[in-house]
Amino acid sequence: MDTRPIQKSIKNKKPISSIIVIILVCVLSLALPKVTHAQSVSLSITPPIFEAVIKPNEEITQTYTLTNNGNESIFTSQVVPFSALDEYGNVSLGKGLSDYDPYNTKYWFSFVQSQVDLSQKFHLAKGESRNFNLKIKIPDDASLGDYYFTLLFITQPEGIGVNTGTVAQVKVGSNILLTISKDGQVYRQAKVEEFSAPKIIDSFSAILYKVRIANEGTSFFKPQGQIEISSWFGKKTLTLAPLNVIVGSTRELTCIKNEQILPCGIAKSFLIGPYKARLNFKIEGVAKEYQKTITQVAIPLYPIFALGLCFFIFSVSLKLKRGPINKNKARSDKL
Amino acid sequence: MSILRGFLQTKRSLATLALSSFALGIFMFGFAKQTHAQASLKSDNYKIELPNFNSGAGLPTSSSFKLKGTLGQTAPGLFSSTSFRVRSGFEYIHTIIPFSFSISNISIDFGTLIPQTPVTRDATLTVKAGGAGGYSITAYENHPLAVNGDPNISKIADTICDSGPCSESAGGPWTDPSTYGFGFNVSGDDASTAFSGGKYKQFADFSSSETPGEVMSKGEVTWDYPNNTWPWESEAIITYKVNVSGVQEAGYYYNNIVFLAVPSF
Numbered sequence: 001m002d003t004r005p006i007q008k009s010i011k012n013k014k015p016i017s018s019i020i021v022i023i024l025v026c027v028l029s030l031a032l033p034k035v036t037h038a039q040s041v042s043l044s045i046t047p048p049i050f051e052a053v054i055k056p057n058e059e060i061t062q063t064y065t066l067t068n069n070g071n072e073s074i075f076t077s078q079v080v081p082f083s084a085l086d087e088y089g090n091v092s093l094g095k096g097l098s099d100y101d102p103y104n105t106k107y108w109f110s111f112v113q114s115q116v117d118l119s120q121k122f123h124l125a126k127g128e129s130r131n132f133n134l135k136i137k138i139p140d141d142a143s144l145g146d147y148y149f150t151l152l153f154i155t156q157p158e159g160i161g162v163n164t165g166t167v168a169q170v171k172v173g174s175n176i177l178l179t180i181s182k183d184g185q186v187y188r189q190a191k192v193e194e195f196s197a198p199k200i201i202d203s204f205s206a207i208l209y210k211v212r213i214a215n216e217g218t219s220f221f222k223p224q225g226q227i228e229i230s231s232w233f234g235k236k237t238l239t240l241a242p243l244n245v246i247v248g249s250t251r252e253l254t255c256i257k258n259e260q261i262l263p264c265g266i267a268k269s270f271l272i273g274p275y276k277a278r279l280n281f282k283i284e285g286v287a288k289e290y291q292k293t294i295t296q297v298a299i300p301l302y303p304i305f306a307l308g309l310c311f312f313i314f315s316v317s318l319k320l321k322r323g324p325i326n327k328n329k330a331r332s333d334k335l
Numbered sequence: 336m337s338i339l340r341g342f343l344q345t346k347r348s349l350a351t352l353a354l355s356s357f358a359l360g361i362f363m364f365g366f367a368k369q370t371h372a373q374a375s376l377k378s379d380n381y382k383i384e385l386p387n388f389n390s391g392a393g394l395p396t397s398s399s400f401k402l403k404g405t406l407g408q409t410a411p412g413l414f415s416s417t418s419f420r421v422r423s424g425f426e427y428i429h430t431i432i433p434f435s436f437s438i439s440n441i442s443i444d445f446g447t448l449i450p451q452t453p454v455t456r457d458a459t460l461t462v463k464a465g466g467a468g469g470y471s472i473t474a475y476e477n478h479p480l481a482v483n484g485d486p487n488i489s490k491i492a493d494t495i496c497d498s499g500p501c502s503e504s505a506g507g508p509w510t511d512p513s514t515y516g517f518g519f520n521v522s523g524d525d526a527s528t529a530f531s532g533g534k535y536k537q538f539a540d541f542s543s544s545e546t547p548g549e550v551m552s553k554g555e556v557t558w559d560y561p562n563n564t565w566p567w568e569s570e571a572i573i574t575y576k577v578n579v580s581g582v583q584e585a586g587y588y589y590n591n592i593v594f595l596a597v598p599s600f
Contacts, residue, residue: 042437164447
C-alpha cells in the first residue's frame with residue numbers, strides 16, 4: 001500500500017495544527033481575566049524628628065533615609081512650616097515656602113551630596129532606599145526665636161484610566177524644630193494649665209490625672225519631672241514623658257514607664273482614703289521647679305451604695321410589715 | 336574506570352565547594368554579628384561619644400564643632416557644642432525603626448456610574464509609627480470630582496450625607512440611594528471618631544482652602560505590648576463612595592486625593 005499521500009498530508013497538517021494551537025493559546029490568554037496589580041504606595045522615613053538650637057551664620061546637616069516599599073515611583077521633596085494642630089502633638093502644615101515665606105526661610109534648606117536638589121523630582125525603585133543630607137544654614141540676619149518645619153517627601157500622582165475615579169498622592173513628613181539663639185540662652189517659660197483628677201473616686205476604679213502644660217516662652221521645651229502620689233499605702237511615682245511643648249501652644253502630657261507611653265494614673269485596684277498627688281517638673285535652663293498639688297479621696301462608693309440600698313429595702317419592708325399590725329391594733333382599740 | 340574517576344572528581348569538587356561555602360558562611364556570620372556597645376569618634380574638630388551607635392542615617396554633622404552627647408541608636412540623640420545643640424529622634428524611644436505609611440491602591444476606578452446606584456471602592460491604609468511617639472494622617476482633595484479634572488466644566492459635589500450636612504470635619508450617615516455626591520468612610524485602627532457607626536465625611540476641598548480632615552491618628556504609640564513587638568502597626572480601610580443623580584452631566588470625572596502622614600512632634 002502506498003502511504004506517501006497520507007504522510008504528505010500529515011506533514012502538511014503539522015504547521016496548520018501548530019498555528020491553530022498558537023491562535024487558541026492567544027485567544028484563551030486574551031479571554032482569561034487579566035491579573036491586575038493595584039498601584040500601591042509605601043513610604044518610610046527616618047528620623048521622625050530633628051531638633052536643633054543653633055547660632056545665626058552657622059550650618060548643620062542632617063541625614064534622612066527614605067525607603068520606597070511600594071511600586072516604583074517619582075518623588076519630590078518640600079519643606080513647609082507647621083504649627084500645633086491640637087494638644088496631642090499633631091501638626092497643622094502651613095503653605096509651602098514658595099507660596100508664603102515672610103522670613104525668607106526657603107533659602108535656609110538645601111540637599112547636599114544627595115544627587116538631587118530640594119523640590120527636584122527623583123525616582124525610587126521598589127525596595128530602594130536613599131539618603132538625603134538636609135543642610136540647614138542660618139543666615140547672619142535671621143531673627144532669633146523658634147521655627148518649626150516639616151520635611152515632606154511627596155509621590156507624583158499618576159494618570160487614571162478611562163472611567164470616573166480618583167488618584168491618591170502621598171506626603172510623608174519628618175518634623176524639624178529649630179531654635180535660633182546667639183548664645184544658647186533662650187527664654188523658656190512654662191505654665192501648668194491644668195493638673196486635675198476627680199475629687200471623689202470609687203475605691204475600685206482607676207485614678208487618671210490630666211496634665212496640660214502651656215509654653216509661654218520663646219523656645220520649645222520638654223518638661224522633665226514626675227507626679228508623686230502619697231496615700232495610706234505608701235508612695236508611688238509616675239514619670240512624665242518628655243514631650244515637646246512648642247511656643248504658643250498647650251500640650252497634654254502623658255507618662256512613661258521604660259519605653260511604654262501611658263496615661264498618667266493609677267491602674268484599677270483597691271484604693272481607700274486620701275490620695276495626694278504632687279506634680280513637679282523642670283525645664284531646661286530654668287532654675288524654677290514647677291509644682292502643683294491636688295488631693296482625691298477614694299471611697300468604696302458601690303459597697304456604700306449597695307449597703308444603703310439594702311438598708312432602705314430592709315426599712316421599707318419593716319415598715320410594710322408593721323403597717324397592717326398597727327392598723328389592726330388601731331381597729332381593736334376603736335372596738 | 337574513567338567514568339568512575341570522573342564521578343569521584345565531581346563528587347570531591349562538590350564536597351570541596353560545599354565545605355568552603357559552609358566555612359565562608361560561618362566566617363561571614365561570625366563577623367556580621369560583631370557589635371560594639373560603646374563607640375567614640377574623635378578628630379581635631381569634634382568628638383562624638385556614642386553609647387549605642389548603629390549607622391549613619393540620622394546623624395547630624397558639622398565641620399567645625401565639638402560634638403558630645405548621647406545617641407540612643409541611630410536617630411535619637413543629643414549633640415551639643417558652643418555653636419549648636421541638636422537632637423534627632425525622640426529621646427524616650429530608643430528605636431531606629433522608621434515612620435512609614437502605605438496605601439494598598441492609589442488608583443481608584445469607579446467604572447461607569449449609573450444614576451442612583453452608589454459605587455464604593457476600598458483601599459487599606461497602614462501606619463507603622465516606628466520611632467515616633469504619635470502620628471496623624473489627614474487627607475484632602477485638590478477639587479471635587481470634575482469632568483476631565485476641570486471643576487469649571489462640571490463636577491460631582493461633595494456629599495452632604497442623608498440628614499445633612501456632613502462636612503470635611505463632621506461625619507454623617509449615608510445609606511439613602513437618593514443622596515448624591517462623593518465622600519469617604521474610614522474604619523479600623525485609630526480611625527477618626529467622626530466615622531464611627533459607618534458615617535461618611537467629605538474630603539476637605541483644597542481649592543476652597545478647607546483644612547485637611549483627620550483620617551487616622553494616635554497619640555500614645557509605644558511598644559506593642561499585646562504582640563510584644565515594635566513597631567506599633569495600625570491598619571484601617573478607607574471606603575470611597577460616589578453616587579450621582581439622573582441629571583448629572585455625562586463625562587469622566589476625576590480628582591486627586593492627598594494623604595498627609597506626619598509623626599507627632
